Amino acid sequence: MMMMMMKRITQSMTVMWQKGLKKSMPSTSRAVNTLKHNHCYQIRKSPPLVSLDFPDIWTPNSLDYDHSPIQKGSNEQTAAVIDGKSISEEIISGIASEVSRMKESIGKVPGLAVILVGQRRDSQTYVRNKIKACEEAGIKSLMTELPEDCTEDKILSALSSFNENPSIHGILVQLPLPKHLDEEKILNMVSLEKDVDGFNPLNMGNLAMRGREPVFIPCTAKGCIELLLRxxxxxxxxxxxxxxxxxxxxxxxxxxxxxxxxxxxxxxxxxxxxxxxxxxxxxxxxxxxxxxxxxxxxxxxxxxxxxxxxxxxxxxxxxxxxxxxxxxxxxxxxxxxxxxxxxxxxxxxMTIAMLLSNTLDSAKRVYDIT
Amino acid sequence: MMMMMMKRITQSMTVMWQKGLKKSMPSTSRAVNTLKHNHCYQIRKSPPLVSLDFPDIWTPNSLDYDHSPIQKGSNEQTAAVIDGKSISEEIISGIASEVSRMKESIGKVPGLAVILVGQRRDSQTYVRNKIKACEEAGIKSLMTELPEDCTEDKILSALSSFNENPSIHGILVQLPLPKHLDEEKILNMVSLEKDVDGFNPLNMGNLAMRGREPVFIPCTAKGCIELLLRxxxxxxxxxxxxxxxxxxxxxxxxxxxxxxxxxxxxxxxxxxxxxxxxxxxxxxxxxxxxxxxxxxxxxxxxxxxxxxxxxxxxxxxxxxxxxxxxxxxxxxxxxxxxxxxxxxxxxxxMTIAMLLSNTLDSAKRVYDIT
Structure with missing residues (x-):
């Protein structure tokens, strides 16, 4: 069963890979060769960067991908299992205490808004888990569900109302969005102070540059580092x-x-x-x-x-x-x-725990709590 | 002479290294150990990122740094020398042609403003070379020189006037700035559309993220890639x-x-x-x-x-x-x-050629020339 499934994955990936290549792979070497011929007609050889982007599809048909049978339990187990579930529960319980203290002292709780577009089963699960975690931590959550074929305007209008809502401290657009929507444009609309996913390019730049501090660190990255540190x-x-x-x-x-x-x-x-x-x-x-x-x-x-x-x-x-x-x-x-x-x-x-942590941080920033 | 100089460099670096370490090196392992003890008092273990920043000082006294005598010409030369000077001249000559066409067709030329603070000998050389290259390419250059002890306000006011000046398409603050000045604040003041050095974090984020295009690619990085491609x-x-x-x-x-x-x-x-x-x-x-x-x-x-x-x-x-x-x-x-x-x-x-190229691109964007 597993082998059959793997084979199906392999086949569909091989097709994607070939399609991907034909459609959008810009061969650097080809580009260089072409460019050599019109040397004097242009100032630079480096093309716009987006013209270099194409889907990163791993090649299961390449030599790099090992198809030899999986060694089930043949070796002695040397590895500790890092229990992200229990670590995240510990973190969420810490967040719950802080939220409860915040409620007691100023009568407010952090608020997270989630926008889900379409019916992707995995996205639905992720969103469900996030909302559930909010409940556990005492964080208020609002969810806007939009149909697969909804217009960009609908999403932008939902975003805009969350941006202005003072009881919302974090906004999350569940990715991926349906293909007809301009993901970049939509993500750019999320207020930088509420972009708890940390996907705004300004945030990414501040994450990359030494001496700078991003407003929010993207949740998955932060979750990985927390797992290592803990x-x-x-x-x-x-x-x-x-x-x-x-x-x-x-x-x-x-x-x-x-x-x-x-x-x-x-x-x-x-x-x-x-x-x-x-x-x-x-x-x-x-x-x-x-x-x-x-x-x-x-x-x-x-x-x-x-x-x-x-x-x-x-x-x-x-x-x-x-x-x-x-x-x-x-x-x-x-x-x-x-x-x-x-x-x-x-x-x-851990990604979910970091999302709650970013939302808490955002609320603390707004209410000036250290 | 060379050996003496190297020794002096080594000594001063060793001192810097030790000072650097004492002052600002946050030991991750120490942090982890400390944090283990107050486990339940905090939500996350990951500290603010700027608290992790400290000067990147290479350790010439470490084993990694090889002090064995330099092998002068003992091997046969296998390497081609990549002639950045001649490649950059070719690029600048291409820019000059475009600038001249721009002047003929719309009566405008690109303009670059340079702000130089203090008397650093190397900075003065770099700025002199940039201005000279502008002249070669027909790009107008304006320079503001400010004394070492000038106030932040003076620089911000110079920046602001360049930001508003429609004949200026690129603004460059020569780095490093004297220590008393807030480099981040000053660089952030450069209008994104004129930040031809590409140091704005939004720009860096767009350089990092697939599917995104920075307004300007930082000149040195672009120069390196051009050298490789060419x-x-x-x-x-x-x-x-x-x-x-x-x-x-x-x-x-x-x-x-x-x-x-x-x-x-x-x-x-x-x-x-x-x-x-x-x-x-x-x-x-x-x-x-x-x-x-x-x-x-x-x-x-x-x-x-x-x-x-x-x-x-x-x-x-x-x-x-x-x-x-x-x-x-x-x-x-x-x-x-x-x-x-x-x-x-x-x-x-090449860095200079890319600066001119970014300035030309900026002017073309403003005047809507493709």
């Missing part, structure tokens, strides 16, 4: 590899690890021999959504592995008919690493 | 190492290399065994200002080396009494690499 993992001076460079996970995590003085390498779908690079890393963070991408032999013995990846697979025995699996071949990693996060129950709940 | 060096899929993570050079270069699909690793003063990491790189960009940091054995045979580092050393035979040397042990690199940029005459003139 597990007693030293970051400073350590070699860290981040697999994936998405704006919401890989990029901010690589930037945050740098602010914590790790020596960071960033791998993506075009990286050659990624396993050779990960095998040198003390810390591996992976965030691409490709099941079993990171095999046991990709890891240095004793490495710490943080699995941000989520991939939904059908599971009739599960409450909602599916469950999530990560990027890491968990069984193999347990025999090589010193610590591993599971999926689910690793980074996921 | 030398026919493929970037996509290649392993690139950036040494140094300054906001003005290392950081934007690492981000730009990622947008061009290199697999990027970022080294800094706390990276362990940096030579092991650089030895795997197809492209090495170094930007730290430590003479001879990058020795021949740091390089993979055939690597391409871009030396952004500049360090002024006394040279009575030079026009201004000093000359610049780079981070790379040039003599050794020539025998290992496939291509190397010299200092001076490599990245420096």
């Amino acid at each position: 597990s007693g993992v030293e970051i400073m001076g350590k070699k860290a590899v981040v697999i994936g460079r998405s704006n919401i996970a890989g990029l901010p995590t690589s930037l945050l690890l740098q602010r914590h003085h790790a020596t960071v390498s960033i791998l993506h779908a075009l990286s050659k021999n990624p396993d050779q690079i990960t095998r040198q890393a003390d810390i591996v963070v992976t965030a691409v959504g490709v099941p079993n991408l990171v095999r046991g032999h990709w890891l240095k013995p004793g490495a710490v592995v943080i699995d941000v990846g989520t991939y939904p697979i059908e599971d009739p025995s599960s409450e909602f008919g599916y469950r999530l699996i990560g990027d890491v071949c968990y069984e193999e990693a347990l025999g090589v690493a010193s610590a591993v996060t599971p999926v689910p129950g690793g980074v996921g709940p | 030398s026919g060096v493929e970037i996509m899929g290649k392993k690139a190492v950036v040494i140094g993570r300054s906001n003005i050079a290392g950081l934007p270069t690492s981000l730009l290399l990622q947008r061009h699909h290199a697999t990027v690793s970022i080294l800094h003063a706390l990276s362990k065994n940096p030579d092991q990491i650089t030895r795997q790189a197809d492209i090495v960009v170094t930007a730290v200002g430590v003479p001879n940091l990058v020795r021949g054995h740091w390089l993979k045979p055939g690597a391409v080396v871009i030396d952004v580092g500049t360090y002024p050393i006394e040279d009575p035979s030079s026009e201004f009494g000093y000359r610049l040397i780079g981070d790379v042990c040039y003599e050794e690199a020539l025998g290992v690499a496939s291509a190397v940029t010299p200092v001076p005459g490599g990245v420096g003139p």
